[in-house]
Amino acid sequence: MASKKTSFPKQDIRVLLLEGVSQTAVEIFQAAGYSQIEYHSKALPEDELKARISEAHIVGLRSRTQLSAEVLTDAKRLLAIGCFCIGTNQVDLEAAEQAGIPVFNAPYSNTRSVAELVVAQAVLLARGIPQKNAECHRGGWSKAATGSHEVRGKTLGIVGYGHIGTQVGVLAEALGMRVIFHDIDTKLALGNAQPAAGLEDLLARADIVTLHVPETPSTQWMIGAEQIAKMKRGAHLINAARGTVVVIEALAAALQSGQLGGAAVDVFPVEPKANGDEFQSPLRGLDNVILTPHIGGSTLEAQDNIGVEVAAKLVRYSDNGSTLSSVNFPEVTLPEHAGSLRLLHIHRNVPGVLSKINDIFSRHAVNIDGQFLRTDPKLGYVVIDITADEAKAGAIKDELAAIPGTLRTRVLY
Ligand SMILES: NC(=O)c1ccc[n+]([C@@H]2O[C@H](COP(=O)([O-])OP(=O)(O)OC[C@H]3O[C@@H](n4cnc5c(N)ncnc54)[C@H](O)[C@@H]3O)[C@@H](O)[C@H]2O)c1
Numbered sequence: 001m002a003s004k005k006t007s008f009p010k011q012d013i014r015v016l017l018l019e020g021v022s023q024t025a026v027e028i029f030q031a032a033g034y035s036q037i038e039y040h041s042k043a044l045p046e047d048e049l050k051a052r053i054s055e056a057h058i059v060g061l062r063s064r065t066q067l068s069a070e071v072l073t074d075a076k077r078l079l080a081i082g083c084f085c086i087g088t089n090q091v092d093l094e095a096a097e098q099a100g101i102p103v104f105n106a107p108y109s110n111t112r113s114v115a116e117l118v119v120a121q122a123v124l125l126a127r128g129i130p131q132k133n134a135e136c137h138r139g140g141w142s143k144a145a146t147g148s149h150e151v152r153g154k155t156l157g158i159v160g161y162g163h164i165g166t167q168v169g170v171l172a173e174a175l176g177m178r179v180i181f182h183d184i185d186t187k188l189a190l191g192n193a194q195p196a197a198g199l200e201d202l203l204a205r206a207d208i209v210t211l212h213v214p215e216t217p218s219t220q221w222m223i224g225a226e227q228i229a230k231m232k233r234g235a236h237l238i239n240a241a242r243g244t245v246v247v248i249e250a251l252a253a254a255l256q257s258g259q260l261g262g263a264a265v266d267v268f269p270v271e272p273k274a275n276g277d278e279f280q281s282p283l284r285g286l287d288n289v290i291l292t293p294h295i296g297g298s299t300l301e302a303q304d305n306i307g308v309e310v311a312a313k314l315v316r317y318s319d320n321g322s323t324l325s326s327v328n329f330p331e332v333t334l335p336e337h338a339g340s341l342r343l344l345h346i347h348r349n350v351p352g353v354l355s356k357i358n359d360i361f362s363r364h365a366v367n368i369d370g371q372f373l374r375t376d377p378k379l380g381y382v383v384i385d386i387t388a389d390e391a392k393a394g395a396i397k398d399e400l401a402a403i404p405g406t407l408r409t410r411v412l413y
């Protein structure tokens with residue numbers, strides 16, 4: 001009986017998928033034997049989110065759903081969170097960690113889509129296409145080369161030279177652009193790209209600046225009036241990173257004054273919660289701006305790949321305990337446990353927990369087939385494979401759960 005109480009048969013595991021994640025995710029869960037899949041094509045209002053998440057063992061979301069510490073307080077059964085995107089700033093990662101919940105994302109799958117869009121935007125901005133497009137739509141016709149340039153030979157300044165920034169650089173060089181970049185870490189320069197001496201140096205030298213940093217305290221409002229004033233007059237700015245990186249009012253003022261020639265903006269400090277909600281922005285109505293509704297990574301190719309990648313990570317954690325590539329959790333890569341029962345113990349990293357765990361196993365005199373341990377300053381994650389029957393494993397699990405500092409325990413059969 002003890003094992004029945006403690007095990008999680010797959011048919012009892014509830015998977016909550018939000019924000020229209022790709023059907024490939026649903027297929028991965030189904031193929032792995034998960035049948036309780038609740039699928040929503042939109043983000044849920046906070047009250048409904050709290051109600052739905054209180055029942056869920058696994059939740060999958062994109063960038064709109066805010067999993068704050070408060071929302072996570074109601075998620076008593078939650079085992080794992082999947083961000084079906086790159087950004088994980090929408091989840092309170094520390095609150096999730098302190099609740100013993102690993103968070104997974106898709107760090108690569110949509111990067112090419114963003115890079116392609118950004119390079120296309122660089123060409124369109126250099127040619128003044130946003131203004132010409134708007135004018136033609138209004139019935140105007142002004143055929144002139146004034147203010148229209150090739151990107152060949154121009155300097156692209158990339159802020160944040162990570163997965164996206166590097167690909168943008170490689171594609172831009174293929175068009176003959178000079179590439180400079182700024183990053184807080186030392187980065188291997190690809191192709192002929194050169195590190196700038198710093199952000200100010202990059203802003204002063206680039207004809208087009210493109211932002212590819214994550215949302216962190218160090219990137220919040222990093223491009224404001226002061227930084228825009230350091231850019232070349234008439235230069236262009238592209239932001240497909242996060243809306244909080246740019247002071248949007250300062251950008252609007254610079255586009256109106258001519259300090260900036262144009263901009264392409266995909267992300268905003270405040271974004272509509274759902275399709276159909278009004279998009280409000282000081283950039284609306286400015287002809288020299290390409291506005292897109294946070295679709296940098298929204299290609300079918302990217303979304304399908306993300307669906308597979310993140311669902312597979314969630315299934316692997318749920319079936320096997322592996323936390324490889326979690327963004328907030330000690331990473332453990334685990335072998336299959338055929339022939340063994342696997343006990344998972346997640347605890348606060350306080351002195352004495354490990355010795356109490358080991359005491360329990362020596363008292364029960366079970367054969368330990370494998371033991372894996374990873375810690376970070378806050379959390380310890382121990383995985384123990386044992387040869388025992390389900391009843392014994394259930395009894396051990398109950399004792400492990402009673403150790404002070406324990407956050408979660410599970411048995412995998
Ligand atoms: N518009 C979209 O649809 C879309 C799609 C995917 C990703 N994104 C955003 O793009 C961001 C970047 O994605 P990525 O895959 O290239 O991430 P990444 O982690 O590979 O690269 C980010 C780079 O920024 C650098 N960085 C961090 N703080 C910095 C700072 N203060 N100054 C300079 N550099 C700094 C990091 O060192 C890193 O090299 C994501 O975090 C996400 O917010 C947006």
Ligand SMILES: O=C(O)[C@H](O)COP(=O)(O)O
Pocket residue numbers: 062063064084085086087088110294295297298
């Ligand atoms: O972080 C990301 O990957 C992007 O911002 C895309 O987010 P989305 O899947 O919510 O469009």
